[in-house]
Amino acid sequence: MANYHTNDLAIAADTENMKKVLLNFAANLAANSEETGLDFHDILGLRSAEGMYQAIESALTCYYWLAFSGAPVDEDLSSDNSLGWESSTSSASGYASQVEALERVFSSRFQDADFKFGVRPSGRPMSEEASVELSRYGDRWVIQLYYSTAWEPNSSDIDSFFLGLPEGEYGVAFLDADEYDGYETISVFSGVHHGRALLHDAAEEGEDDSIDSHELWELLKKGRAENRDEIDGLAHLAFNCAVSQWNDWGSWEEPYEDDYDDVDSWLEKLNAPLFNWDNPNEDEFEKISDYVIGVLSTFPFKCEVTGAKYLGRNQNIEHCISGSEVCLKSDWNSPYFKYAGIELFDKEGRSLGNVGGYRNPSEDKRAVFACLLPHIRATVVNVETQSSRGDWRKQAHLDVRLELDPIDLPAVLEEMRSLLKLDPEKRSLSSAVSEED
Numbered sequence: 244m245a246n247y248h249t250n251d252l253a254i255a256a257d258t259e260n261m262k263k264v265l266l267n268f269a270a271n272l273a274a275n276s277e278e279t280g281l282d283f284h285d286i287l288g289l290r291s292a293e294g295m296y297q298a299i300e301s302a303l304t305c306y307y308w309l310a311f312s313g314a315p316v317d318e319d320l321s322s323d324n325s326l327g328w329e330s331s332t333s334s335a336s337g338y339a340s341q342v343e344a345l346e347r348v349f350s351s352r353f354q355d356a357d358f359k360f361g362v363r364p365s366g367r368p369m370s371e372e373a374s375v376e377l378s379r380y381g382d383r384w385v386i387q388l389y390y391s392t393a394w395e396p397n398s399s400d401i402d403s404f405f406l407g408l409p410e411g412e413y414g415v416a417f418l419d420a421d422e423y424d425g426y427e428t429i430s431v432f433s434g435v436h437h438g439r440a441l442l443h444d445a446a447e448e449g450e451d452d453s454i455d456s457h458e459l460w461e462l463l464k465k466g467r468a469e470n471r472d473e474i475d476g477l478a479h480l481a482f483n484c485a486v487s488q489w490n491d492w493g494s495w496e497e498p499y500e501d502d503y504d505d506v507d508s509w510l511e512k513l514n515a516p517l518f519n520w521d522n523p524n525e526d527e528f529e530k531i532s533d534y535v536i537g538v539l540s541t542f543p544f545k546c547e548v549t550g551a552k553y554l555g556r557n558q559n560i561e562h563c564i565s566g567s568e569v570c571l572k573s574d575w576n577s578p579y580f581k582y583a584g585i586e587l588f589d590k591e592g593r594s595l596g597n598v599g600g601y602r603n604p605s606e607d608k609r610a611v612f613a614c615l616l617p618h619i620r621a622t623v624v625n626v627e628t629q630s631s632r633g634d635w636r637k638q639a640h641l642d643v644r645l646e647l648d649p650i651d652l653p654a655v656l657e658e659m660r661s662l663l664k665l666d667p668e669k670r671s672l673s674s675a676v677s678e679e680d
Contacts, residue, residue, distance in 0.1 A: 274313030414477025
């Protein structure tokens with residue numbers, strides 16, 4: 244069994260350069276269309292970064308390992324460069340040495356036989372899918388991919404991606420670590436990249452080092468306090484996003500500060516809700532109101548659906564198609580979420596899963612959605628049934644798009660005030676659903 248090697252990539256750019264990044268991903272996915280089903284011509288007519296991302300998101304999530312290479316790269320560039328690098332956290336060479344030693348032992352014991360053990364390629368995909376997200380901060384965008392490979396990063400493919408990236412200005416950050424040491428050592432890299440070059444040939448280098456999980460912990464806490472809209476520099480923005488996305492702390496459980504018993508409790512505190520949604524007082528509700536106004540600007544909002552492999556949902560999703568309207572129901576006593584859980588149901592009443600994954604949306608944003616459900620319409624997008632994904636997939640995949648009906652803001656805030664005065668078990672609401680023809 245191969246070691247899991249975690250890869251954490253973030254690319255920051257302005258709108259025009261982010262469209263180049265997305266087109267490069269699209270070109271590679273389309274070059275592997277027999278597996279991804281993506282047609283590059285469907286992307287060419289799109290003009291917005293968000294539209295391009297929505298068009299490739301499902302393929303990028305489900306076939307991330309095919310998104311880095313496949314499209315032609317300038318022959319002069321590819322011939323002058325050696326693709327790939329050896330990560331300081333790679334376990335591939337150590338494993339190969341163990342295999343060679345094992346072959347020698349068996350050959351010495353059975354001298355009439357020549358033993359050779361097959362080793363599957365390193366850098367191959369190990370996670371079922373990638374966690375993929377496109378975010379906007381002011382006039383800049385950040386795309387993030389978080390996934391696992393075998394023993395080492397898919398460095399050759401990543402280098403190929405940046406060789407094929409058109410000239411521009413991109414902030415890049417890449418973190419990787421291996422389970423062989425419990426993810427204790429993390430390789431970190433960041434810089435400003437101008438395209439048509441290997442990843443580590445960034446024009447302006449930021450970080451390039453190996454750090455331990457304690458140091459990453461400190462970077463994560465520092466980054467959490469930064470306002471990304473105000474971060475100066477694309478490389479800094481990409482690095483902040485990559486560090487904040489890191490979620491593989493392995494078996495590290497030793498106390499680091501008196502305030503935190505272990506990583507899990509520290510992460511729980513790091514990602515703790517900003518507000519008291521159980522019984523907010525008047526001052527707290529005023530802060531919640533300001534937060535709600537900010538959340539309204541994020542609509543339409545798209546997020547992942549989790550829990551597909553439970554309660555027969557894989558089978559239920561077999562009946563689901565992209566564009567299907569679904570009903571959302573809130574549960575303020577859900578055992579799976581800090582405050583409000585939101586479950587999806589199709590029009591036949593079959594459960595499809597829950598709204599949200601790791602910090603997408605946050606506990607606070609999910610609570611806002613739970614309060615706004617009568618004004619929200621939900622549509623399924625990016626459906627991948629379990630049967631269509633192959634036997635090695637454990638669960639179906641789908642996302643849900645939330646759209647907000649026109650609202651009277653003062654009236655909606657008053658509705659929320661009244662709702663939050665109720666006991667949690669009395670707060671359940673359902674989303675708006677079109678009437679049947």
